[in-house]
Amino acid sequence: MKSLFLAIVLMVQVYGFKIDLSHSEIKNGQTARITLSQEDGVKYNYLSIKDKKYKVFSNKVFLPISYYEKPKTLETTLHYTQKNQEKTKTLFFKVVDANYTKETLKVDGSRVKLSKENKKRASKEYAQAMKIYNTTSAKSYIRSKFIMPINSKITSDFGRARIFNKTLKSYHSGTDFRAKVGTPIKCVNDGKVVLVQNRFYSGGSIIVDHGQGIYTCYYHMSQFDVKKEDKVKKGQILGLSGDSGRVTGPHLHFSARVLGIQVDPLQFIELVNKEL
Numbered sequence: 075m076k077s078l079f080l081a082i083v084l085m086v087q088v089y090g091f092k093i094d095l096s097h098s099e100i101k102n103g104q105t106a107r108i109t110l111s112q113e114d115g116v117k118y119n120y121l122s123i124k125d126k127k128y129k130v131f132s133n134k135v136f137l138p139i140s141y142y143e144k145p146k147t148l149e150t151t152l153h154y155t156q157k158n159q160e161k162t163k164t165l166f167f168k169v170v171d172a173n174y175t176k177e178t179l180k181v182d183g184s185r186v187k188l189s190k191e192n193k194k195r196a197s198k199e200y201a202q203a204m205k206i207y208n209t210t211s212a213k214s215y216i217r218s219k220f221i222m223p224i225n226s227k228i229t230s231d232f233g234r235a236r237i238f239n240k241t242l243k244s245y246h247s248g249t250d251f252r253a254k255v256g257t258p259i260k261c262v263n264d265g266k267v268v269l270v271q272n273r274f275y276s277g278g279s280i281i282v283d284h285g286q287g288i289y290t291c292y293y294h295m296s297q298f299d300v301k302k303e304d305k306v307k308k309g310q311i312l313g314l315s316g317d318s319g320r321v322t323g324p325h326l327h328f329s330a331r332v333l334g335i336q337v338d339p340l341q342f343i344e345l346v347n348k349e350l
Contacts, residue, residue: 093165096345100148101172103141103233105332105342107349109134110152117155121165123148128333129210131286137167138335138342141233141245145171174233174245196274206268206281207289207331214285215264219350220343221308223260223292223328224315226251232329232338247336248291248329253315255296255324260309262290262328262343267304267312276327277319280312290339293327294319 092111100106110118110133118130121137128135137150148167155161188196230250253259261282268289269281278295296316300306317324330339 095167096348099168099170100137100139101170102139102143102145103172103174103336103338104139105337105345106137106139106167107134107345108137115157119153119155122151122153126334129212129287131212131214136287136332138332138337139169140335141174141247143169145169172233174235175231176235176237177230177246178237192274199271199273199275203269203281204334206283208334209283210287210333211283211285214288215266216284216288216346216350217264218308219347220262221260222251223262223290223312224251224253224257224326226253226257226326228252229325232340248293248327249339251326251328253324253326255314255316257315257326258311259292259295259313259315259326261306261312263308265290265306267300267302267306270298270300270302273319275320277321278313278316279319282306282312287331287333289331291327291329291331293329294321294325 094109094111096107108121110130112133118133118135120130121128121135128137139148146169148169150165150167152163152165153160154163228249229252230246232246232249234246263284265282265284267280268283269279271279273279276291276293278293278298280292280295280298280300282290282292284290292312294316295313296318297314299311299313306312315324315326328339330337330342332342
């Protein structure tokens with residue numbers, strides 16, 4: 075089995091086919107795109123990291139890097155079929171620290187130190203969401219560039235460490251947009267609504283499946299204008315912004331999941347839009 079280090083060049087010739095990497099280095103919490111050239115007799119199946127598999131669609135695969143991934147050389151394996159023979163190549167990527175900032179928030183104590191009942195509720199909602207995020211369909215709804223869910227000032231970027239009431243609890247898993255209660259929220263691209271629910275942490279929540287393991291999420295909403303299983307178009311109004319869930323004031327929390335991994339939604343949109 076041959077190996078290839080992909081942190082040096084963006085386009086390389088590898089034993090009969092080309093690999094194009096969108097980034098020479100990948101920051102934690104961000105996404106890279108790998109494009110594999112079309113070659114006769116070669117079918118690309120998936121990229122694996124330990125026990126996790128990332129499906130190749132149309133000779134492309136997204137590589138989302140967890141926020142919690144430490145700087146290191148990440149070893150991955152490309153699985154493909156060549157002339158009916160199963161083969162693999164080992165690829166290495168350099169993960170670097172994004173150096174996210176920290177922010178301190180003061181919220182209602184019941185939202186930080188949870189009661190037994192609220193812990194059970196939050197745990198159930200998390201499991202339900204992860205079941206959705208870990209579902210990858212072959213169909214893609216994306217036909218054009220992504221748009222923003224709202225034209226407003228960003229008040230909190232992805233990746234900030236969240237210190238609630240002087241206790242480090244989490245990191246900011248999305249991008250916050252300023253939005254007074256009742257502001258219309260747009261769907262960022264075509265897709266299918268897979269969750270419409272009032273949840274403990276995220277309040278009024280909508281999740282849209284864009285296909286091939288790509289999901290966008292819209293939180294703290296005050297009104298829903300769509301329901302589960304609805305097919306939605308880019309720019310369609312999903313509902314109205316609000317201040318539900320664990321918040322310090324009204325706003326829209328917008329986030330994205332790629333192949334089950336929480337990633338910087340704006341960096342992911344920029345990455346995809348470059349190709350469309």
